[in-house]
Amino acid sequence: MASSLSEEDYNAGTSVLATAWALTAAAIIVMALRVVAKIKISNFNADDVVMIAALGFLIPGAACVTISVQAGLARNAVIRHDQEILNIKYYLVAQSLCVISCMIGRIAFIMYLRRLVPLQSKARIVLLILLGLQPLVNVVPVILIFAQCKDIRAVFDPTITDVYCMPVKIQMVYGYTQGAFNTTTDFYLAAFPVYSFWSLKLRLRIKIVLLCLLSMGLFAMVACIIKTVTLHSIDQPGDPTISQAQLLHWAFIEAGLVVITSSVPCLRPLFIAMAKNFSSSPRPTYELTPHAFGHSHNNTRSHVTSRTHTYIRGDANDGWGDGDSARQILEESRSGITKETTVTVQNEEMSA
Structure with missing residues (x-):
């Protein structure tokens, strides 16, 4: 044709x-x-x-x-x-x-x-x-x-x-x-x-x-x-x-x-999750000196250890979710990442 x-x-x-x-x-x-x-x-x-x-x-x-x-x-x-x-x-x-x-x-x-x-x-x-x-x-x-x-x-x-x-x-x-x-x-x-x-x-x-x-x-x-x-x-x-x-x-x-x-x-929720995972840092462990708590004694030795136990993401309403409102779907996370820290103080008396 x-x-x-x-x-x-x-x-x-x-x-x-x-x-x-x-x-x-x-x-x-x-x-x-x-x-x-x-x-x-x-x-x-x-x-x-x-x-x-x-x-x-x-x-x-x-x-x-x-x-x-x-x-x-x-x-x-x-x-x-x-x-x-x-x-x-x-x-x-x-x-x-x-x-x-x-x-x-x-x-x-x-x-x-x-x-x-x-x-x-x-x-x-x-x-x-x-x-x-x-x-x-x-x-x-x-x-x-x-x-x-x-x-x-x-x-x-x-x-x-x-x-x-x-x-x-x-x-x-x-x-x-x-x-x-x-x-x-x-x-x-x-x-x-x-x-x-x-x-x-x-x-x-x-x-x-x-x-x-x-x-x-x-x-x-x-x-x-x-x-x-x-x-x-x-x-x-x-x-x-x-x-x-x-x-x-x-x-x-x-x-x-x-x-x-x-x-x-x-x-957008997927990109937000990817961005948060990419930008999140490893869980840190901090070694604090006795001076941080004001203890200074010749016969006392203090060990203070602080470490992070829990990282908590925001709930479904903070921008991670995709619910029935524009805020739930498209708003960025308000609470972000919450860090829970446990502090343990141990004192040991030295013998005279």
Whole structure:
């Protein structure tokens, strides 16, 4: 199949493949750290399971891109008809998996934020509404992709032209609606922590770190905007995998960033624990002289020994834990390390 867009040797499939697997690999690493962090503090919750599910859709999406690239994805070259069908089929499946991964990732982050908000807060209602709208808004475009023609074979085979298919404008209009909704959701989820948590009685440095971690979804919002702008490509003639290569490219960037940026706030307890373990010093033993206690007698010899018996870390509320409040999750340890010291004094009388 030769592309009608250009007679030059065009191959954007490799770039899309590299982007897909790079972001998928980064998401796997961040997710693994998230699981370790949550297990370490014994606070593995439902939002963690949902975020793992989001990653579970992103990985096969990257695998579908691999198959599509091998079949000629976004490449201006002559390929067999069966390769053309395989190429378009796995391209559309990969695009759909990205949409579902984004949707599930946002749901997981909304669930995470709801645990930080007081039960009586009206913000919990807003977050619940956004959570319910996510599947309603984001499942529809997946349905439109595979149900756009009465015969599904016409979706993958451009040579089948005697089957009714809905106008492309319908997909475009709904795509812009979906993009606007997801962009608004990302902006709200990023701005909501600033509005809600700025009044917390935390040190300024901790407050800034807290807000930066919870507002990283702005990166996913930018990717969503760019992906929405590229939706016009679905109305271009010729090989859809060439004209829509940038659409798939940004779909993976958005999906990967949703999983990564939504998981980064959960890693802070792990980094705090690593930093404390790295900076902690060995338990010291002190040898004190008799002058320290003011004893000075010719016939008396004193031995004073002081040694540390116990090091106690702060409890789950001092920043090591990951409970249901922003203070518990993101505040630094207030008590730090407590040292318990036992002092033993022994006097021995010397014989005359």
